Amino acid sequence: QSALTQPASVSGSPGQSITISCTGTSSDVGGYNYVSWYQQHPGKAPKLMIYEVSNRPSGVSNRFSGSKSGNTASLTISGLQAEDEADYYCSSYTSSSTYVVFGGGTKLTVL
Amino acid sequence: QVQLQESGPGLVKPSQTLSLTCTVSGGSISSGSYYWSWIRQPAGKGLEWIGRIYTSGSTNYNPSLKSRVTISVDTSKNQFSLKLSSVTAADTAVYYCAREDIAVNWFDPWGQGTLVTVSS
Numbered sequence: 121q122s123a124l125t126q127p128a129s130v131s132g133s134p135g136q137s138i139t140i141s142c143t144g145t146s147s148d149v150g151g152y153n154y155v156s157w158y159q160q161h162p163g164k165a166p167k168l169m170i171y172e173v174s175n176r177p178s179g180v181s182n183r184f185s186g187s188k189s190g191n192t193a194s195l196t197i198s199g200l201q202a203e204d205e206a207d208y209y210c211s212s213y214t215s216s217s218t219y220v221v222f223g224g225g226t227k228l229t230v231l
Numbered sequence: 232q233v234q235l236q237e238s239g240p241g242l243v244k245p246s247q248t249l250s251l252t253c254t255v256s257g258g259s260i261s262s263g264s265y266y267w268s269w270i271r272q273p274a275g276k277g278l279e280w281i282g283r284i285y286t287s288g289s290t291n292y293n294p295s296l297k298s299r300v301t302i303s304v305d306t307s308k309n310q311f312s313l314k315l316s317s318v319t320a321a322d323t324a325v326y327y328c329a330r331e332d333i334a335v336n337w338f339d340p341w342g343q344g345t346l347v348t349v350s351s
Contacts, residue, residue, distance in 0.1 A: 153335075156335075156337040156338070158278075158338070165327055165341040165342065165344050166278065166327075166341055167339075168338065168339035168340075171332075171335060171337035171339075177339065209277065211338070213335075217294050218280070218293055218294060218295075219280070219283075219291050219293075220280040220331075221280070222277060222278040222279070222280065224277045225277045225278070
């Protein structure tokens, strides 16, 4: 069982927007702005998409955005494209002895 | 830019020790701004943080694996390594190395990953 809770799957049509949630506790997501999001295509390594809750690395499309409210962080993808179909993982610093926690991952299907 | 590449045996027998090395290119592993981490992913499952090392040799490990894990660094070779002892089939996974920002804990870049199968 993952420390952070994500929906197993989400879907949307091209051009639409979707949001993926990532729920933790006050010891991780809620207590620190150190949430990051990763995109993983089949057979590939994860790619950093969002860091520090809402910052985009250079080269990541501005269709990807992040936010946080309380113990829940969210990744929003606007203007869905076929290439966005992938697994998405959230991660957070945690004050517990595990140091780093990941979500269980969300499979995004572009219909 | 910085690139990471995992290497090591793809098949390990049960009860033996899994050993992997991550070679860092395009930058120095001695940079003070980063940890160097290992993360694994069983087939069809999510990511599990294994542990990390700082250039000084200081380490942190996932408590669930701590008794079996050793991470070391060789700054002269710009490499860091993972050893996982007493492996079982449950340790079969794709193992990734990644650079972790010290201040805000993001992982970037990642190595391409290497599949390690535990089987007799």
